[in-house]
Amino acid sequence: MHMSNEPLLDAVKIQRRVAELATEIREAYPDGLPLCLCVLKGSVFFAADLLRHLDDGAEVDFIRAQSYAGTSSTGQVTLSHLPGMQLAGRAVLILEDIVDTGRSAAAILEWAWAQEPASVQVCTLLDKPSRRAVELRADFAGFVIPDHFVVGYGMDYDERYRNLPAIYVLESGEGSKSGTEPE
Ligand code: 5GP
Ligand code: MG
16 A cells, blocks of 8 residues: 555645635524534544634534445444434534545434434535445535545544545555555
């Protein structure tokens, strides 16, 4: 596995877009901010930055969705670490790092709607619409990206690279001239 030398999205670009997303969200919820549901673990960095741009009334809870092993989705989504806060009657905003096949977000949406919230929307930092396997439209999307496996800013490859401030493409295969093997 080789990581691209140049980031697909550098930290400045990410931070600028996250601030814009916060503005879009504030405008979409004039009557009060939604309860933000951060999807563990990949969305933690995104959620932390986004929430700092929202008002002090912003609330956050967490849910875990797992579907990936290595760089391929297993197709089976397991939800765990369910939020302790009540969703009933609340406007809920799911914060995703990336919507790929859409299966994780679809599974979380289905679970969330079963809690009888007032509304549920999806905000994703990255959107890979070309990979969609189920019908899923993100209500807010930071960047639409092509079909690359990316790491950084929360996103991992076998639990590594989450802490990178920028987002890189992970290239498979040998002899990738543009890539360097990360330590
Ligand atoms: P989906 O269920 O939409 O196929 O995938 C959603 C989850 O898979 C994301 O929340 C993320 O954790 C993981 N995922 C999808 N695409 C990528 C990618 O390009 N890189 C990484 N690191 N994770 C991904
Ligand atoms: Mg995820």
